[in-house]
Amino acid sequence: MNPEAIREQLESIVQDPAFRSSKRSIQFLRYVVEKTLSGDADQIKERTIGVEVFGRPPSYDTNEDHIVRTAASELRKRLAIYYGEEKHRSELRMSLVPGSYIPQFKLPEPAGAVAETDAGMDGVGGLATITAAELELKEPLVVSAATERSWKNWYTVSTVAVVLLVAVFGYLWFRPQSAQALFWKPVVETPGAVLLAVGDVPNGPPSSTPGETASSLPIIHKTSSTTVPFADAVTTARVLGVLQLQGKRVMIRREEASSFTDLREGPVVLIGAFNNEWSLRLTQQLRYSLALDAEKHLIYIKDAKNPSLRTWSWATDKSTDDQGAAGGPVLMDYALISRIWNSETGHVVIVVGGLYTYGTETAGEFLSDPQLMQTIAKQIPKNSHTNLQIVLGTTVTDAVAGPPKVLAVSAE
Template identity: 65%
Template sequence: MPNARIAVDTTMLPADVQEEIRTELTPEAIREQLEILVRDHVFRSSKRSVQFLRDVVEETLRGAAEHIKERTIGVEVFGREPSYDTNVDHVVRTAAIELRKRLAIYYGDPKHRSELRMSLVPGSYVPHFAPPSEVEPAPEMPHALPAAAEESAPGIEPVPVRRVLPWVMAGTTVVLLACILLGYRWLHAPGAQDLFWAPVVDTPGTVLIAVGDVPNGPPSPPVAGEGRPGDIPVIHKTSSPSVPFADMVTVARVLGILDSRGKKVIIRQESVSSFSDLREGPVVLIGAFNNEWSLRLSRQMRYTLALDPDQHLIYIRDTKNPDQRTWAWGTDKSTQHQGESGGPPLQDYALISRIWNSETGHIVVVIGGLYTYGTQAAGELLSNPQLMQAVAKAAPLDKAHANLQIVLGTTVTDGTPGPPRVLAVSQE
């Protein structure tokens, strides 16, 4: 295979070194290194990075590196339509940033220094292959040194400059590479929003968004003998095929987040989503007391959705403070004219839970307000990178198998929820 297909410049090296590099950079060696990379833990968690890297490597080895373009990758790797707008859909650029980051992390580990190296050529998506060490030979030093340099202390043999210079250059190179790597990690570190959604995005398969139905009045206490687990309230639903407007606003926000990261999504009403559907892959549940799956799958968490029939309240229950009713909504009050301008301040609350659910075997994200205002505020928080920073300050978001919960509050004015406020964060 011609060396032109493997982005390596060997023309300035001695003939024996060129022959060694050509031997190391055979297609077989490159494919072997590719398999080592994709099996490493740095890449196993990202199906998208693996697909991206496999595609561009194989295209290059086939001699078709000139065909590696953003649109081509978007169509062949991420399933976009050939006419999709690359200025709006940045899936390839985002995936390339993630791939560069993972390659930098992998090769930043000293145990991989002796391996064939892969990277993306700056400013393109074409891969670059290099032998374990691409250090230019040190320039020859003059055989004759100035007289002053030849003098040495009696009994001490002078150290030849040729022996010292390569070590100095190697040390400088290592320090420079370390600074570049640290700078790259700092510039391309994933944000709080990326970290929250990473367990959903990195899990292979389609994401199911299950949306709650229109409720027919407030929930009621479970009836003895119905066989309902725990103390899950009974949801009364209408026969309407529609869903609440605020829930659809949140669906649109979540859909935008997942689509921008190349995830395929199925949207269904909660009432027609079976347990088998929930076991197919990651799930996002929209709605609280109008979504029975939200009630069921979050019932073992610290914060749960609860009903107090004696006080006519639905509320977010803190199992460590079970008597607290601070985050509550009255079910005996009329919903008309709520939050109108000039009226008393109205507060709604929401609960967001990211759960590694043992029942489904997948990540489940629950997004629901006590009333519709809270659901809408929760969707705003999850789709806003700046607002998510407040959550990141309270708990690390990169622990994919840790259960994470966020309690929010919002003040409703003239029928519109205000900015979400983070009231509590729990990670278990």
């Protein structure tokens, strides 16, 4: 078939009103047609389309991200609408091969083909003719049997189709969502971009406010550096990967450059604990919060129901050299993950931070690993307005954080 004729038909299709409103269908159709015409039809695969057409990363999970299958279904519908119009029925036809994304091209049947077929029934070409008397006797019997078979077939197919539809919708409705999907659902389902605010590099441990009270916030000391801590950068990359797999657009900023107005624009993810003032402020009224014990030189995760406990703490007056060295005392770091519905901003806020760098890294690992998150599946509230907090612990060996361990979960 002439490639130029195919390209001309392609242009006619994408200029039609059935396609002009869908940039995704146009990109999809152009891509698969040109790949086929260039002899590369064997390269038209779901992952390849996802990467080259829709900008997904090469390692994206096709089981979680259905962008290509959804776009293919939409394209098939638009092609059906296009060729369903009388004015297009005599044009070169394009369709996707069932079960794949390879386009198929077919020339329209000549206008007289049907007429010639019908003409052959009058005896021309050796077919026997039927007299009026014979027709009067035979026609009712033949039509009745055919009609009966047709109705039986239609009824059987319709019944099977209904049963299948009920089964599919029942499965989609009742199947349990993964813990990771439930956790990120309020963020993913909110329209617009996600703000990811990363804490600044701290200049030493936090200090207490003069005349400190139980509700006082620790004072954060920051350097003038425009960089971010390595652990925060790693966690940022992990969170970014999770959100991009869900098709979310993400804006990354330093915490210092993020205002309350920014927090009102949409969902927010805060990376960092004692180097991120928003993290300190927004967790203050929750069951678990970030706190400082100046007398004991500890930063810790405070439990409002057991305020005197300092179990989840990190000493700020000890050297960080050779921390967690093999053969030495066991070193633990802790992290607090909070999913907060902020009534002031009207959006969900996720806070991810460790007492020290190891805790932040282990929190990022936990949030980006579906299997790890599945351990709290039953404790994640389906109501996005319910605050959820997760306390994690990790053992540090040779300055490397071990796997995260869930220590406490609160949904209030």
